[in-house]
Amino acid sequence: MLPPASVSELLTRAGEISGMTLAQLAARRGFAVPPDQQRHKGWTGTLIESALGAVSGSQPQPDFPALGVELKTLPVGRGGRPRESTYVCVAPVDGRPQSWATSLVRRKLTCVLWVPVEGAAAIPLGERRIGTAFLWRPTEAEESQLCADWAEIMEAITIGELDRISARHGKWLQLRPKAADARARTRAPGADGMPGQTLPRGFYLRSAFTARILARRSATIRLPAAWPGR
DNA sequence: AGCTGATCATAT
DNA sequence: ATATGATCAGCT
Numbered sequence: 001m002l003p004p005a006s007v008s009e010l011l012t013r014a015g016e017i018s019g020m021t022l023a024q025l026a027a028r029r030g031f032a033v034p035p036d037q038q039r040h041k042g043w044t045g046t047l048i049e050s051a052l053g054a055v056s057g058s059q060p061q062p063d064f065p066a067l068g069v070e071l072k073t074l075p076v077g078r079g080g081r082p083r084e085s086t087y088v089c090v091a092p093v094d095g096r097p098q099s100w101a102t103s104l105v106r107r108k109l110t111c112v113l114w115v116p117v118e119g120a121a122a123i124p125l126g127e128r129r130i131g132t133a134f135l136w137r138p139t140e141a142e143e144s145q146l147c148a149d150w151a152e153i154m155e156a157i158t159i160g161e162l163d164r165i166s167a168r169h170g171k172w173l174q175l176r177p178k179a180a181d182a183r184a185r186t187r188a189p190g191a192d193g194m195p196g197q198t199l200p201r202g203f204y205l206r207s208a209f210t211a212r213i214l215a216r217r218s219a220t221i222r223l224p225a226a227w228p229g230r
Numbered sequence: 231a232g233c234t235g236a237t238c239a240t241a242t
Numbered sequence: 243a244t245a246t247g248a249t250c251a252g253c254t
Binding site for chain 3: 231232233234235236237238239240241242
Binding site: 043089 | 243244245246247248249250
């Protein structure tokens with residue numbers, strides 16, 4: 001699938017897969033449906049990427065570079081609440097000065113195509129349905145808060161106090177481990193200004209934030225949101 | 231039940 | 243090791 005030439009085309013593609021089950025889309029894309037996600041955590045995201053023509057690979061940039069749009073699947077449980085936090089990107093813990101304006105977090109969150117997917121544990125993976133995708137941009141207030149969260153975390157990193165930052169920090173944007181396991185290490189400034197190492201981290205959006213995003217959509221778009229009653 | 235810290239697969 | 247796609251699983 002070639003990348004969409006426009007945001008309009010991207011939305012059209014998203015509309016064409018909404019309502020489908022993951023098994024149906026998997027068949028169309030030639031994906032095998034795993035029994036569960038225990039060893040296939042990124043399966044849904046990769047499948048949706050494939051269907052929409054996202055640029056594959058592990059590049060630190062939005063999924064649709066030409067459009068400046070990032071793609072995120074959002075597992076939604078009963079009650080319409082996100083079942084998980086949303087990974088944004090790796091956190092630069094090397095201590096180099098960064099600015100919010102050019103940060104990867106901001107670039108990724110400037111424009112996101114959210115694709116809700118049924119995520120209730122009771123529904124077999126293949127039977128989960130793809131919801132109605134929608135384009136989102138942070139409001140000024142949201143970006144201001146995201147920037148504040150980001151700045152607090154980045155400040156701690158810069159002065160070598162990354163280890164005092166836990167997932168409890170940040171109203172909407174938090175820092176959490178992002179590694180193969182707890183023994184993984186990456187370069188980071190030490191408390192004394194000397195080179196050191198630490199567990200790699202990533203930025204994540206709290207589910208309370210993505211819940212707001214979903215709620216705003218509901219309020220903006222005419223009901224019935226008619227989410228399949230399962 | 232929700233949250234934090236840990237973990238899994240894959241590509242480069 | 244670093245980046246992507248995320249969810250898992252133990253603890254409060």
